[in-house]
Amino acid sequence: MMRFRVAAALWAAVAVSSLATNAYAQTPKPGGHLNIMLREDLSQGFAVHETSTISTSYPSLPCFNNLVFFDQLKRTESLETLLPELAEKWSWQDNFRNLVFFLRKDVKWHDGKPFTSRDVKFTFDMLREAPEAQAKLRINPRKDWYTNIEAVEAADPHTVVFRLKRPQPSLLLMLASGYTPIYAAHVPPASYRTGCVGTGPFKVKEWRKGEYVDYVKNPDYFVKGRPYLDTLRYVVIENRGTRVSALQAGKLDVSFPGETTKTASEQLKKAVPQLVVTPVGQTVSDNIIMNVKKPPFDNPKVRLAVSYGIDRRGLIQAVHQGGAVLGASLAPKPWGVWGIAEQGLQPLPGYGKAADMKDKARKLMAEVGYTPEKPLKVEIVTRAIAVYVDMASFVINELKQVGIEATLKQVETAQWHAMATRGDYQIGANLTGLGVDDPDANFYENYACGSPRNYSQYCNETVMKMIDQQSQELNPQKRLEMLAGLQKKLEEDAARPILDWKLDYFTVWPHVHNMIPHNNIYNFGRMTDVWRDK
């Protein structure tokens, strides 16, 4: 009995000391440096508002702040995970027609000037191209996000009011995107192409073109005791093999969002078992764009046949080795918030059993006069980038089985968007990344009549009404139901058949803490709470 008591006491002591050790291990340690992977140089410097590439937004995040931002420690982004950043709090007023932000009073720009409501007004007047805007962006890719804002008023130096034309709960999510930082009113927007005056936790120390971006801790950051790290270096490595080797060899501490495929992560984990791999949604979809203004895709039956004809599950296995999931026009749970779950997708074109779907596709093609013996001949365009070409090659093989003989045309990046916006194509294999996992950000950008990024030029009044209705809906559950209907309608119209939603296998070394990947590649990486214990 005595022996048992001693043993029990020893176990208890070990358990308590182990708990204490764990608690100690989880206590953030200030100081240190991180090397972070970048796959290409910053395309437009730190001018986040002039680009839609993660190569600009991700390495710029530590320099900036938003009014509100997604909780960096929570993986899934939603209205519930929003936190105030430059705003201390916010308030919806006048039945969701006015959104009032009460700003922090202790914020300074990196050049020492105080941050005020003037900066907020300056930024959003510029973004929505208001007549009273003090500056104009060279290119403005997200103007459509702000069409519902009637006015931005700086009520006093620390209060800003967004007056909306109609209620739009999603506006908050768009304001929290990594693509919506606040610019300084006293700095010309063009200067962000070469440097960065932000309010963020880190200050840009040096940008060696094509090599790296160095950051140092902002000692005046408004969150006391943050950031934990002293310095950051975003290292540009263009060769994929070298990038992976550098991560494996410990020359890099953190991978690049959207960079690590399932296969690569498995290889990395096999080589270095202690690496921490987190599967996470990217909010990037593989999809088919068909020009609805040009034959033969002006015929809904041909578009539907294409959608029925592509085996999405086969694509996920063959091209992504299982590193993607089925979904309609919004990413499904748990990888996204608004998408239709797999069971709900079954009745939709292309999501059922592959053989049945192909039969339906052949019937539709036969109805418009095409058979595998007398196929429809088309040219499928795609960007001359491996991830696009792999997907397009698979699609071509699938379409061949339903009476569509497609030849592949690879288009250089320099021409891709111009070609797609002008509609100089019949059918294309495309990738679409959403700045935020939000219906408004997606639908107004990619499906709304007249939007420059609505590459298929699909325009349907009923759909537009559905988009506007869901956008104004304040009840989340009701909105979710409306969105299910909208997504079904878009797939049934084959407006832009979605083939899959890609997953990322975000990889970090175990000494990196609080670097939590989100279900959207654009909105994490502020680095305020990240620390290292080595």
Place this chain on the structure above:
Amino acid sequence: MKTYLAQRLGIAALTLFGMSLVIFVLLRLAPGDIVDILFSTGGYVNPSERVAIEKELGLDRPLWVQYLDWIRHLCVGDLGKSYRYDLPAWEIIRPLIPVTVELAVLSLIIAVLLGVPTGVISAVRQDTALDYALRVVSLAGLSMPSFWLAMVIILVLVAWIGWIPPVTYVSPWENFPLHAIQFLLPALAVGYRSSALMMRITRSALLEVMREDYIRTARAKGQSEKTVIWSHALKNAILPVVTVIGIEFAFLIGGLVVTETVFNLPGVARFLVQAISWRDYPIVQNLVMFIAVVVILSNLTVDMLYGVLDPRVRYGS
């Protein structure tokens, strides 16, 4: 000599003029321009914004005006402004040059140190097992692209010892041993291929010279085999090797794209490819002109060296 030099410089100026025209026209023939790329980073195109950017960058002007403007500025040392980075082109190009020159020179040193002695040994021990072994090694060097070898080096290092050289440029003043390692591995990958070429040229040139009468005479006069080979034969066989060194150096300045990319070295060739994909005309045009100048100067240097190495070659006498 002076007349010859003046003639060569005149030809060089003409060549550079031709090059400037070719690169200017070719770049504009390639589909898309910087404005397309800028819009592609935004994911859309707006015709009116497009016009404004073209005007801002001076791309709305007639091509001949753009060309003359570039040449005029080039003549006074102004390389223009990078479209992509919005900074003076020279500010961007300047740090790239020492990296590439260092890598090229180091690769050539390795190539000469490996290639010439093995070529001599192979020639002297013609048709022996050693000769065959060295020829196999050199053939392997010629068959293996240096970029492939570079990738293999990286993969082997990371798989075997979990280490790779630094992935950001380390200045020699900052940490010389690390700098040396960073350059030595890519230089070995590139130098091995070049050494194979030099070994074969040295071997064949030496074999030819060794059959000359004056070699027989030297031997008949009782000179040691070492003196015969190193002082008489090699001195006369080295001219083709010098030519190859010149050509290789010129090639390496612009041809190390993949090696620089694999080892993540911020050199001229890697940056040139990036600049081409961005249609950053000021950077591309000036980098190509820089490479053309290096090619011309290295050829000129080789020709001048002929005169030094071979007394029968005296220009303008």
